[in-house]
Amino acid sequence: MTALTAPLIAVVFLPLGAAKLAAVPVMREAAAHLGMTPGHYRLIGGLEVAGVAGVLTGPAWPPAGAAAGAGLAALMAGAAVAHRRAGDPWVRTLPALACGALALVHALRAL
Numbered sequence: 806m807t808a809l810t811a812p813l814i815a816v817v818f819l820p821l822g823a824a825k826l827a828a829v830p831v832m833r834e835a836a837a838h839l840g841m842t843p844g845h846y847r848l849i850g851g852l853e854v855a856g857v858a859g860v861l862t863g864p865a866w867p868p869a870g871a872a873a874g875a876g877l878a879a880l881m882a883g884a885a886v887a888h889r890r891a892g893d894p895w896v897r898t899l900p901a902l903a904c905g906a907l908a909l910v911h912a913l914r915a916l
Contacts, residue, residue: 810911814860818853825850839887874912881905
């Protein structure tokens with residue numbers, strides 16, 4: 806199962822994390838909407854990129870893949886909370902919840 810979830814996680818999280826790290830305009834706007842500084846959003850982007858690295862390391866060292874998946878799931882739970890606190894409707898939390906579920910499935914299957 807992790808052979809399927811790891812590439813999906815990389816395809817989703819790597820470009821988004823890189824865009825946060827680069828502070829592209831749309832990510833700066835998203836950070837402001839959520840009440841975060843660009844620096845805070847860059848930190849989140851770095852964690853997302855690190856999570857992808859851990860997930861992709863998982864086949865060689867399963868504990869790294871499991872920990873990375875769990876960390877990405879926790880980040881996505883925080884993203885859902887941040888969207889709700891910003892007054893976003895529930896539908897705006899669905900991408901974060903879906904990505905978090907994918908990361909959690911990866912973490913559990915990597916054990």
